[in-house]
Amino acid sequence: MSETTTRRPDPTNSTAAEPAAAVVDLPAAPPSTLRRVTRDFLRKPLGVAAALFVLLMLAASVLAPWIAPADPLLQNLMSVKQGPSAEHLLGTDSLGRDVLSRLLYGGAESIFGVLQALTAALVVGVPLGVATGYLGGRFDKILMRAIDIKMAIPGIIVTLSVLAIFNNSMAAAMVTFGLLASGNIIRVIRSTVLGVREELYVDAARVIGLGSAAIIFRHILPRTIGVVIVQTAMLASIALGVQTGLAFLGFGPPPPAPTWGGMVSEASGLLRQHPWMMVPTAGLITVATLALGLLGDAMRDVNSERLGRPQGSGRRRTVPAAAPAGAPDPAALLSVRGLSVAFDDGEKETVVVQGASFDIHPGETVGLVGESGSGKSVTALALLGLLGDNGRIVAGSVHYRGTDISAHTQAQYRELRGKEMALISQEPMVALDPAFRVGWQIAEVVMTHRGCTRKEARAHVLDLLAAVKLPDPAKVARLYPHQISGGMAQRIVIAMALAGEPKLLIADEPTTALDVTVQAEILDLLHGLQQERELAVLFVTHDWAVVADICSRAVVMYAGEIVEKATVRQMFDRPLHPYTRGLLDSSPHLARKGEPLPTIGGIVPPPSQWPAGCHFSTRCPLATAACRAGGVAEVGLAEGRTSRCLRIDELTEAHA
Numbered sequence: 310m311s312e313t314t315t316r317r318p319d320p321t322n323s324t325a326a327e328p329a330a331a332v333v334d335l336p337a338a339p340p341s342t343l344r345r346v347t348r349d350f351l352r353k354p355l356g357v358a359a360a361l362f363v364l365l366m367l368a369a370s371v372l373a374p375w376i377a378p379a380d381p382l383l384q385n386l387m388s389v390k391q392g393p394s395a396e397h398l399l400g401t402d403s404l405g406r407d408v409l410s411r412l413l414y415g416g417a418e419s420i421f422g423v424l425q426a427l428t429a430a431l432v433v434g435v436p437l438g439v440a441t442g443y444l445g446g447r448f449d450k451i452l453m454r455a456i457d458i459k460m461a462i463p464g465i466i467v468t469l470s471v472l473a474i475f476n477n478s479m480a481a482a483m484v485t486f487g488l489l490a491s492g493n494i495i496r497v498i499r500s501t502v503l504g505v506r507e508e509l510y511v512d513a514a515r516v517i518g519l520g521s522a523a524i525i526f527r528h529i530l531p532r533t534i535g536v537v538i539v540q541t542a543m544l545a546s547i548a549l550g551v552q553t554g555l556a557f558l559g560f561g562p563p564p565p566a567p568t569w570g571g572m573v574s575e576a577s578g579l580l581r582q583h584p585w586m587m588v589p590t591a592g593l594i595t596v597a598t599l600a601l602g603l604l605g606d607a608m609r610d611v612n613s614e615r616l617g618r619p620q621g622s623g624r625r626r627t628v629p630a631a632a633p634a635g636a637p638d639p640a641a642l643l644s645v646r647g648l649s650v651a652f653d654d655g656e657k658e659t660v661v662v663q664g665a666s667f668d669i670h671p672g673e674t675v676g677l678v679g680e681s682g683s684g685k686s687v688t689a690l691a692l693l694g695l696l697g698d699n700g701r702i703v704a705g706s707v708h709y710r711g712t713d714i715s716a717h718t719q720a721q722y723r724e725l726r727g728k729e730m731a732l733i734s735q736e737p738m739v740a741l742d743p744a745f746r747v748g749w750q751i752a753e754v755v756m757t758h759r760g761c762t763r764k765e766a767r768a769h770v771l772d773l774l775a776a777v778k779l780p781d782p783a784k785v786a787r788l789y790p791h792q793i794s795g796g797m798a799q800r801i802v803i804a805m806a807l808a809g810e811p812k813l814l815i816a817d818e819p820t821t822a823l824d825v826t827v828q829a830e831i832l833d834l835l836h837g838l839q840q841e842r843e844l845a846v847l848f849v850t851h852d853w854a855v856v857a858d859i860c861s862r863a864v865v866m867y868a869g870e871i872v873e874k875a876t877v878r879q880m881f882d883r884p885l886h887p888y889t890r891g892l893l894d895s896s897p898h899l900a901r902k903g904e905p906l907p908t909i910g911g912i913v914p915p916p917s918q919w920p921a922g923c924h925f926s927t928r929c930p931l932a933t934a935a936c937r938a939g940g941v942a943e944v945g946l947a948e949g950r951t952s953r954c955l956r957i958d959e960l961t962e963a964h965a
C-alpha cells in the first residue's frame with residue numbers, strides 16, 4: 310500500500326512561524342470598501358456628472374429660500390414673459406414672476422413626491438422580494454400570483470381613484486404609485502435572491518449554523534444592493550415624471566404655489582407667444598430624469614465590480630424507493646442506515662441515493678469513493694440537511710451521537726451544523742462571500758458558536774488562521790477572497806469549519822480544485838488537524854491515493870448504492886466487488902509501469918436509467934443473467950466487510 314501513497318512534504322517540517330510550502334506572498338492589505346467604491350465611482354465620468362447634478366438639484370431645492378434671487382410669488386406686470394436677462398436669469402412668466410426662483414422653490418415639492426413614492430416602494434418591495442426569493446414555497450407562489458393580479462389593474466385608474474378619495478392629495482397619489490411599483494421591485498429582487506441563495510457561501514453559512522435572518526442580512530441583502538440601487542434610480546426618474554405629470558394636470562398644491570409640473574403646464578399654454586419658458590422648465594425635468602438614470606447605472610456598475618460576478622457553482626442538478634434500515638451502531642458517532650434520497654424535478658421524484666448504510670466512529674477517517682455521479686455528494690449533503698428545496702430523505706435513518714437526525718427541521722440542523730458537523734466543500738472560493746474580509750467571515754462563525762465578543766472572536770480568528778498554517782494571520786484576516794489563492798481559500802474554509810469545534814468533518818473533494826502541490830499540503834493539514842483534534846472525517850473523493858493517504862476505512866459507491874465497505878488495507882489487498890476492483894485497476898497511482906491503464910467501459914448511468922438488477926451489471930465483466938434479474942442486497946462478510954455482489958463467493962475464492 311505504501312507504493313500507492315502520494316509523495317507529500319513532511320508536515321513536521323512546517324512550523325507556524327515558517328510554514329513550508331504553505332507560504333504564499335501576501336498581497337498588500339486592501340483599501341477599505343468605502344475607499345474602493347469611491348475610487349471606482351470617480352472613474353465613471355458620466356456617473357460623477359450625474360451625481361453632481363442630482364446633488365446640486367437637491368441642495369438648490371433645500372436652500373431655495375436663501376439662494377432664490379426673488380420671491381417666487383412676487384408678480385411684476387411690468388415685466389411679463391421676458392427672456393433671460395441679468396435681473397431674471399431664466400426669464401419671467403405670464404405674471405412677471407422670476408422663473409429661476411419658481412423652479413428652485415418648486416423642486417422641493419417634486420423631490421418630496423419622489424421620496425414618498427420611493428419610500429413606499431422600497432419599504433414594501435425590498436423585504437417582500439428578499440423573503441419570497443429566500444423562502445420560496447407556498448409564500449412565493451401566493452405572492453407572485455397576487456402581483457400578477459395587481460399588475461393587471463391599470464395604475465392610472467387606481468391613482469386617479471386615490472386622488473378622488475383623498476381630496477387631490479399629491480402625497481396619497483405618490484404613495485399609491487410607490488405601492489403599485491413595489492411589485493416590480495419584488496420581482497427583480499426575488500430573481501436576484503433566487504440566484505444568490507444557491508451560492509455555496511450561502512450553503513456554507515447554513516452549514517456553520519447561521520439562522521435565516523443572519524444569512525439574509527449578512528449574505529443576501531448585500532448582494533441585492535446593486536439591484537435595489539438601479540431600481541431606486543429608475544423608479545425615481547419615473548416618479549419624477551408621474552409627480553410633474555400630475556402637477557401638470559392640476560393636482561397637488563394649487564396656484565400660485567410653484568411646482569415643476571404646473572410651470573410646464575403654464576409654459577405649454579404660452580408656447581406660441583413665449584416659447585422660451587418651455588426651455589428651462591421642461592429642460593430641467595428632462596435633465597433631472599436623465600441624471601437619475603445615469604447615476605443608477607454608474608452605481609450598479611461599481612457595485613457589480615465590487616462584488617464580482619455572481620459565481621454560479623453549477624452544483625445543483627436536476628433529478629420511490631426504500632431500503633430496509635438496520636439498527637444503528639451505538640458506538641458510532643454517525644450511523645447511517647438504509648438512507649435513500651430523492652429529488653423532485655417538478656414532475657416526478659427520482660431516487661438518487663438508495664439504501665446507503667455506513668458508520669463513522671469518533672476520530673476515524675472514512676473515505677467515500679466512487680466515480681462522478683455515484684451519489685457521494687448527495688449522501689454528504691443529506692447528512693447535513695442541505696438537500697435544498699427539491700431534495701429530501703425518503704427512507705432510512707441518520708443517527709448522530711445516538712439521535713436520528715434524518716427528520717430534523719432546518720432549525721434543528723442549524724443547531725448541529727458548525728458546532729457538531731462541519732462541511733469543507735470542493736470549491737473553497739465560492740464558499741467565501743466575496744464582499745467581506747476573510748477574518749470577518751471566520752469571526753462571524755466564532756461569534757455564532759462560541760457566543761463571544763468581537764474582541765475575543767478576533768483572537769480566536771488569529772488562532773484558527775495559525776492552526777491552518779497560514780503565515781501572518783493578522784494580515785490574512787484583512788484580505789478579501791479575491792486577493793487569496795485557492796490553497797489559501799481552502800485553508801480559510803477549513804479554519805471556518807473548525808471555528809465551531811465540530812466533532813465530525815465532512816470534506817467533499819476538498820482538494821479537487823487545487824493544483825497537485827497544494828493538494829498535498831491541504832491533505833497534510835487535514836490529516837494533522839484530524840489527529841490533533843481527534844476529529845471524525847467523512848472524506849468524499851474519487852482518488853484512491855487520497856484514500857490510501859488519510860483514510861482508515863473506505864465506502865465505495867456506485868450509481869446511488871454502496872457496493873462495498875472495508876478497511877482501506879483490505880480493499881487494496883482484496884477488493885470484493887467488481888466495481889471496486891475496476892476502480893482500483895484504473896487508478897493512475899496503481900498503474901504498472903509500461904502497461905496501458907485499464908478502464909471500466911461505459912459511464913455511470915443517471916438515476917433515471919439505473920438497471921433493474923445490480924446497478925453495475927451493465928458495465929460489469931462478471932455480470933450474469935441473475936445479476937440483471939433483480940436488485941442485489943448488501944451482504945455482510947468476515948472482518949466487518951460488506952459487498953453488494955451476487956458473485957461474492959467466486960470473488961472471495963479468487964483471492965483465497
Ligand SMILES: Nc1ncnc2c1ncn2[C@@H]1O[C@H](COP(=O)(O)OP(=O)(O)OP(=O)(O)O)[C@@H](O)[C@H]1O
Pocket residue numbers: 624625626627628652661679680681682683684685686687688697699700851915916
Ligand atoms: N439538486 C439536484 N437535483 C437533482 N438531481 C441531483 C441534484 N444533485 C445531484 N443530483 C443527481 O444525483 C446524482 C448523484 O450526484 P452527486 O453529485 O452526489 O454525485 P457524486 O458522486 O458526488 O459526483 P461528483 O464527484 O461529480 O460530485 C447525479 O445523477 C446527479 O445528477
